[in-house]
Amino acid sequence: MIKAVRGTRDLLPPETALWNFVESAVRDVFRAYNFQEIRTPIFESTELFARGVGEETDIVSKEMYTWADGFEPAFVMPVELLGSVQRELGDAVVAKLKYIYEQMPIARARAEGRKGQSLTLRPEATAGIVRAYIEHNLETRGLNKLYCIGPMFRRERPQKGRYRQFYQIDAEIIGPASAGSESPARDAEVLEMLATLLDRLGIAGWNLELNSVGCKNDRAAFNEALRKALEPVVGKMCVDCQRRAVTNPMRVLDCKVPEDQPIIETLPRISQFLDEGCRKHFEAVQEILRAVGVPFVLNGRLVRGLDYYTRTAFEFTHGALGAQNAILGGGRYDGLSEALGGPAAPGIGFAIGEDRLVMSLQESASAEGVLKKPDAYIAPLGPGMNGEAARLARELRRHDLVIDLGDESFRLKKSFEAATKAGAKYILIVGENEVKADAFAVKDLATGEQVSVPRAELPVKLRG
Ligand code: HAM
Numbered sequence: 001m002i003k004a005v006r007g008t009r010d011l012l013p014p015e016t017a018l019w020n021f022v023e024s025a026v027r028d029v030f031r032a033y034n035f036q037e038i039r040t041p042i043f044e045s046t047e048l049f050a051r052g053v054g055e056e057t058d059i060v061s062k063e064m065y066t067w068a069d070g071f072e073p074a075f076v077m078p079v080e081l082l083g084s085v086q087r088e089l090g091d092a093v094v095a096k097l098k099y100i101y102e103q104m105p106i107a108r109a110r111a112e113g114r115k116g117q118s119l120t121l122r123p124e125a126t127a128g129i130v131r132a133y134i135e136h137n138l139e140t141r142g143l144n145k146l147y148c149i150g151p152m153f154r155r156e157r158p159q160k161g162r163y164r165q166f167y168q169i170d171a172e173i174i175g176p177a178s179a180g181s182e183s184p185a186r187d188a189e190v191l192e193m194l195a196t197l198l199d200r201l202g203i204a205g206w207n208l209e210l211n212s213v214g215c216k217n218d219r220a221a222f223n224e225a226l227r228k229a230l231e232p233v234v235g236k237m238c239v240d241c242q243r244r245a246v247t248n249p250m251r252v253l254d255c256k257v258p259e260d261q262p263i264i265e266t267l268p269r270i271s272q273f274l275d276e277g278c279r280k281h282f283e284a285v286q287e288i289l290r291a292v293g294v295p296f297v298l299n300g301r302l303v304r305g306l307d308y309y310t311r312t313a314f315e316f317t318h319g320a321l322g323a324q325n326a327i328l329g330g331g332r333y334d335g336l337s338e339a340l341g342g343p344a345a346p347g348i349g350f351a352i353g354e355d356r357l358v359m360s361l362q363e364s365a366s367a368e369g370v371l372k373k374p375d376a377y378i379a380p381l382g383p384g385m386n387g388e389a390a391r392l393a394r395e396l397r398r399h400d401l402v403i404d405l406g407d408e409s410f411r412l413k414k415s416f417e418a419a420t421k422a423g424a425k426y427i428l429i430v431g432e433n434e435v436k437a438d439a440f441a442v443k444d445l446a447t448g449e450q451v452s453v454p455r456a457e458l459p460v461k462l463r464g
Contacts, residue, residue: 007156007164017371018358022201023149026169026352029197033189035145035171040128042151046103046118052127052340054307056247059123062095063154066102070116092243121153124306125170126333126349127340133174134342143175149354161324167354174337174347182346184281187312187332188288190348194316194328195294202364203357206327207317208295211302212282213250214274215310215334222273223249233263253301269300278311285312308333312348318360327360328352375401375462376442377419380408381431389430392440392455399459420445426462 004010011019027037046066053060086094103118110116122128125148138144149169156162173190175181191208198206214222226249230237234245237252237260244251253264274282289296296314304313313331321327330350337345376396380389385408393403404422406415412429419427429441434452442461443450453461 005164007158009163009165014367014371015358016367018361018365018367019354021365021370022354022357022361023169025201026147026149026197029193029200030147030171033145033193035147038129038132038146038148039150040125040132040148041122043119043121044128044131046120048127048131048340049120049123052130052308052336053124056251057305057307059154059305061092061099063156064123065121065153065155066099067119068102068116069119090239092240123152123154125150125152125168125351126172126306126308126336129170129172129349130174130333130336130340130342130345130347133345134337134340138174139176139343139345141175143173143179143181145171145173147171152351159324161321161353161356161359163355169352169354169357170349171351172347172349174345174349177344177346181348182334184284184312185288187285187348188292188294190330190350191285191289191296191314192292192294194350194352198316198327201357201361203318203327203360204364205319206360207297208314209299209302209317210286210296210312210314211299212270212274212278212311213303213309213313213331214270214278218270218273218275218278219250222268222270225268225273226250226252229267233266237263248307250303251305253303254305264301270303271298271300281311304329304331308336308339310334314350318356320360320363321356324356326353327356372402373423373425374404375424376426376428377404377406377415377422377424378428378430379406379410379412379415379419381412381415381429383408385430385432385435388435392428392430392458395455396458396462399463401459401462416445428458428462 046064049064050060055061085097129146129148133139133144147170150167151165152168153165155164158164171190171193173181173186180186191210195208213219227245230245230249230252234242237245238255238257241252241255241257241260244255250270253267255264286296302313302315303309304315309331311332311334315326315329317325318327319325328350330348332346332348334346336347337343378389378393380386389405389408393405396403404419404424406418410418415429416427424445427443427445429443434440437452439452439454440458441450442453442458451461
C-alpha cells in the first residue's frame with residue numbers, strides 16, 4: 001500500500017468542516033478590517049528565502065525542500081557518506097553540507113552559462129508576499145492589507161502539531177511609511193484583530209506574549225552583550241547554542257533544551273538595549289492594547305525564528321497544544337523589502353498555524369457540530385425515476401437546501417439506510433404515484449412522521 005509521506009496527512013470529512021468553519025470566520029473577520037486576499041506561488045526561488053528569512057535560521061539552513069530545476073545534479077552524494085559525517089559532525093554541519101551540495105549544480109550551470117535555478121517549496125508566506133509587493137509596485141496603492149491561506153513546507157521532525165506540510169493563515173500590512181505602515185497603531189490593530197478572531201472562534205484560554213526585538217543598532221549592541229555573557233558559560237550549553245553563540249547569539253534565547261534554561265535566565269534581555277525610538281514605539285503599542293482591552297504578557301525571551309523581525313514580535317499560545325503551543329506568531333519586519341532589493345516598506349504581520357488552530361478548536365467544537373447535514377435525501381423508487389428525482393433535486397438545491405440523491409435501483413430499505421448514514425433530516429420518495437400527483441412522501445427520519453407534500457410547498461417543509 002502506498003501511504004501519505006511522513007509529516008504529511010490527508011484531511012478528511014467531517015474534520016474538513018472545522019477547517020471550512022475556521023476559514024470562513026477568518027475571511028469574515030479580515031474583511032471587517034479591510035484585508036484583501038493575495039495568492040502567491042507555492043514555490044519560489046531559493047534565494048528569496050535565503051535573503052528574506054535568513055541563511056542562519058533553522059528554516060533555511062535545515063528545513064527547506066529545495067531542488068535544482070532545469071539540470072541534473074553534478075553528482076549524487078552517497079547516503080552512507082552522509083550518515084558517517086552526521087555521526088562525526090552533527091546535524092547542523094550535515095544540513096549545511098546538504099545545502100551546499102544542492103546549490104553546487106546551480107553554481108556550476110551558471111558558470112557554464114546554462115539556464116536553471118534553485119527552487120524551494122515555500123516554508124512561510126511573508127517573503128513571497130513582500131516579493132509580490134516589490135514586483136507589482138504595490139507601494140503605489142499606499143497601505144496594503146493582504147492575507148493568504150495555504151500550505152507551507154518545512155522538513156521538521158514530525159510530532160503532534162508539527163507537520164512537514166502544514167497550513168498557514170497569513171496576514172500582512174505593508175506600505176510606504178507615508179501611508180502609516182510604521183505606526184504602532186498598525187501593530188495594535190493586527191493584535192486586536194487576532195484577539196477578536198480567536199474569541200469569535202470560541203478558543204478560550206489563549207495567551208498573547210509580546211516583545212520588542214528592536215532595530216539593527218539595538219541588536220548589534222545586544223548581540224555584543226550576549227556574546228560577552230555567553231563566553232564563560234556557552235561550553236556547558238547544547239551544541240546548537242554553541243553554534244548560535246557564534247552565528248546569531250540572540251537565537252540562544254529561543255533554546256528549548258531544559259538543561260540550558262538556568263543559564264539563559266541569567267542572560268541580558270533586548271529590552272535593556274532598545275533605543276529611544278523603539279522603546280517609544282513599543283510603549284505606544286502596549287498603550288493601545290490596554291485601551292482596547294486586549295490582555296498580553298511581556299516575554300523578554302521571545303525572539304522568533306526568522307531573521308527579518310524588527311521591533312514588535314509576538315506569539316499567541318494555547319495550553320491544549322502541548323510542546324508545540326504556539327497557535328500563531330508574527331511581528332514587524334521594517335527592513336525586509338529593502339533586503340529583497342525593494343523600496344523601504346515597513347510592515348507587520350502574522351501567520352496562524354491552521355493545523356494547530358483546528359486542534360485547539362477541537363477542544364470546544366466537534367466537526368459534527370459545524371457540519372451542515374443534508375436537509376433531505378431523495379430516494380427515486382423504481383425504473384425511470386432517476387430523471388424525475390434529479391429534476392426535483394435541482395429545484396430544491398436552487399432554494400439553498402442541501403440535498404443528497406439516491407438511485408432508482410435501490411430498494412426502499414437501502415435508501416433509508418443511505419439517508420440515515422448521510423445524516424439527512426428527511427427522506428423524500430419519488431415514485432410513479434408521487435410524480436403523477438406532483439406531491440411527494442416526506443418522512444422525518446428522527447420522528448418517523450410521514451406526510452404527503454405538494455411540490456410547490458416542499459422548500460418550506462424541508463426548511464422547517
Ligand atoms: P512562524 O512562527 O515560523 O512564523 O510560523 C507561524 C505559525 O505556523 C507557528 O506559530 C505555528 O502555529 C505554525 N507552524 C510553523 N511550523 C509548523 C509545522 N511544522 N507544523 C505545523 N504548524 C507549524 C512565520 O511563518 C512568519 N512568516 C509569520 C509572519 C508573518 N511574520 C510576519 N508576517
